[in-house]
Amino acid sequence: MQLVSAVAGGIALGAIYALVAAGLNLVFGVVKIINFAQGALLTVALYGVYVFYSLTGADPYWSLPVVVLVMGGIGYLIHRGLIDRVLRKERTSQLLITFGLGMALKYLCLAVFGPDHLGVATAMADRVVTLAGVRMTLASVIAAAGSALAVGFLYVFLHRTRIGTAIRAVAQQPDSAELAGIDVRRVYALAFAVGTALTGVAAALMAPIYTIQPDVGDTFGVMAFIVVILGGLGSVFGAATAALIIGIGQSVFATLVDVQMSTAFIFVLFIVLMIARPSGLFGRTARVA
Amino acid sequence: MTAATPTPTAAAAADADVAAAPLRGRGLAEAGRPVRLTAVAVLAAALLLPLVPGMPFYYLQIGVLIFWYATLGTSWTVAGGYGGMHSIGHAAFVGVGAYTSTLLYVDLHVSPWLGMLAGMALAAGLAVLIGWPCFRFGIRGDYFALVTVALGQVVYEIANGASFLTGGAQGVPLPYAGDDPLNFQFETRTALYYVALVMWLVTLVVAYRIRRSGFGFELIAVRDDEIAAARGGIDVSARKLLAFATSAAMAAAAGTFYAQFILFIDPGSVIAITLSVQIVLMSVLGGMNSYLGGTVGAILLVPLSQYLSTALSGRPGIDLAIYGVVLVLLMLYLPAGILGTLRGSRRWRSVIGW
Numbered sequence: 001m002q003l004v005s006a007v008a009g010g011i012a013l014g015a016i017y018a019l020v021a022a023g024l025n026l027v028f029g030v031v032k033i034i035n036f037a038q039g040a041l042l043t044v045a046l047y048g049v050y051v052f053y054s055l056t057g058a059d060p061y062w063s064l065p066v067v068v069l070v071m072g073g074i075g076y077l078i079h080r081g082l083i084d085r086v087l088r089k090e091r092t093s094q095l096l097i098t099f100g101l102g103m104a105l106k107y108l109c110l111a112v113f114g115p116d117h118l119g120v121a122t123a124m125a126d127r128v129v130t131l132a133g134v135r136m137t138l139a140s141v142i143a144a145a146g147s148a149l150a151v152g153f154l155y156v157f158l159h160r161t162r163i164g165t166a167i168r169a170v171a172q173q174p175d176s177a178e179l180a181g182i183d184v185r186r187v188y189a190l191a192f193a194v195g196t197a198l199t200g201v202a203a204a205l206m207a208p209i210y211t212i213q214p215d216v217g218d219t220f221g222v223m224a225f226i227v228v229i230l231g232g233l234g235s236v237f238g239a240a241t242a243a244l245i246i247g248i249g250q251s252v253f254a255t256l257v258d259v260q261m262s263t264a265f266i267f268v269l270f271i272v273l274m275i276a277r278p279s280g281l282f283g284r285t286a287r288v289a
Numbered sequence: 290m291t292a293a294t295p296t297p298t299a300a301a302a303a304d305a306d307v308a309a310a311p312l313r314g315r316g317l318a319e320a321g322r323p324v325r326l327t328a329v330a331v332l333a334a335a336l337l338l339p340l341v342p343g344m345p346f347y348y349l350q351i352g353v354l355i356f357w358y359a360t361l362g363t364s365w366t367v368a369g370g371y372g373g374m375h376s377i378g379h380a381a382f383v384g385v386g387a388y389t390s391t392l393l394y395v396d397l398h399v400s401p402w403l404g405m406l407a408g409m410a411l412a413a414g415l416a417v418l419i420g421w422p423c424f425r426f427g428i429r430g431d432y433f434a435l436v437t438v439a440l441g442q443v444v445y446e447i448a449n450g451a452s453f454l455t456g457g458a459q460g461v462p463l464p465y466a467g468d469d470p471l472n473f474q475f476e477t478r479t480a481l482y483y484v485a486l487v488m489w490l491v492t493l494v495v496a497y498r499i500r501r502s503g504f505g506f507e508l509i510a511v512r513d514d515e516i517a518a519a520r521g522g523i524d525v526s527a528r529k530l531l532a533f534a535t536s537a538a539m540a541a542a543a544g545t546f547y548a549q550f551i552l553f554i555d556p557g558s559v560i561a562i563t564l565s566v567q568i569v570l571m572s573v574l575g576g577m578n579s580y581l582g583g584t585v586g587a588i589l590l591v592p593l594s595q596y597l598s599t600a601l602s603g604r605p606g607i608d609l610a611i612y613g614v615v616l617v618l619l620m621l622y623l624p625a626g627i628l629g630t631l632r633g634s635r636r637w638r639s640v641i642g643w
Contacts, residue, residue: 086624
């Protein structure tokens, strides 16, 4: 019974990992940079939800469209202002610029909002439901279902729309895509904006479950990398599977062994898997670094 | 370099070839008189600073922190600058050094000087444990950086979680034993200042010697083109491993110093990812390809951050936010760092060891 609820909790956790990772994966697959600021952007989005909640007093779920649009805009500006200008420079510059950005954003949040744990309350989902014999808060069911839905939407967007097709074309062959008349630089900015907007979706879904403080995005950011790398570059479903495995693994380890060590367990697992299967659990792509 | 087969003799011949290469320059000896005089003056000023009567304690403290961060930045340069291994988890090694010597001292009364050696050995061992499979299976660039981020998190979580051993998030206070140089404890801050200075100087000289050695040249060949270096008869994995382990050991020694200086350690101060990023920033700001980069970076950043955190003490975190902004601006406008601007001149290249 304990195990079953641990697995259920792990699915909710894994679904959020999948969502944050989907944004990272998109940027990684299209723009070919590792966005180390993804975790900090999630923190910013969570504070965005908090600001919306304290200004309007409305249920935090209503902040979703606002936060998504704002985060998308921020992502577009970040790409145009920073990323685009280092794309032709060394890898080191790209690596460190997103790292510096993440650090600046995270500590700006600390400077503006202070180190306190802030919370948002949801009246809509503040009750416990029983699903297949497992008692869960409605908020975590919504987080899991909403994340799955958002990842599904992303898949449809990438595969069934003209813009999505253009994004995939650029991911595969930027030069050929350009020859076919696609504005590659615009697609890069768009992919970055969508990737950032997904942190907005994740923020609105997870805000009622987690307390908000400047460190909150760190773990999610690092976990998202792990998910992307284990799931294999560019594979939406590979990443989703990896996210679920990690979420469930972490939750079960926390329940059966030790809460404190559950994150460390995942990182050790990651290092081992990374070395054993450099192209990801499901990936076949050769690794070019 | 004609060594096609990596036999010992061929490798030795390759070493000799590299040593004879005219590109090598004469290093520091090539610096002009003004530069040499400036260097001597700066060193003398650093040596005499604590002897100035009425020198405020606060300035000495900043001096110690400059030496400390310069030591860390220089240690990072050996792996990140020379070897192209951009570790964003160097705080893990600082933490291993700090915790090893501290726990040996507090629990078993082993002198922290010995504890420092043990910490260096452990950190080097950890670097080999992580580095060997990475270099063996060709994990480099961004992927290596990610592994080091994960390594930093693992060590952090272990220090946080294994509270029976490490005191967990509460940290470990070190007893102050009065004037006891054998146990790395001193009555005056002046003595600690000189210890920090010596540690920095030793690290700097080691980094300089490595850069000028055959090993250093091989390392740079590996950084610039692994495949070509391997074809030239260089054992790529072994060179990277040695550089990474050396760098880790240096960082661990600095970790022990921190513990003896502050007399309190906790995961947040010696293992946090913030420290890892600060270490990278020191080296990158100064110019990460030069053995002097970490020092230049620390001289600029430590006073700035001390000033900012005092001036803006009502806003915790603003100094670190500014670190982040500095890193972004650097990458946009000065990706080679401050010393990197000198790399156009052949003589300067030799002096700064670019």
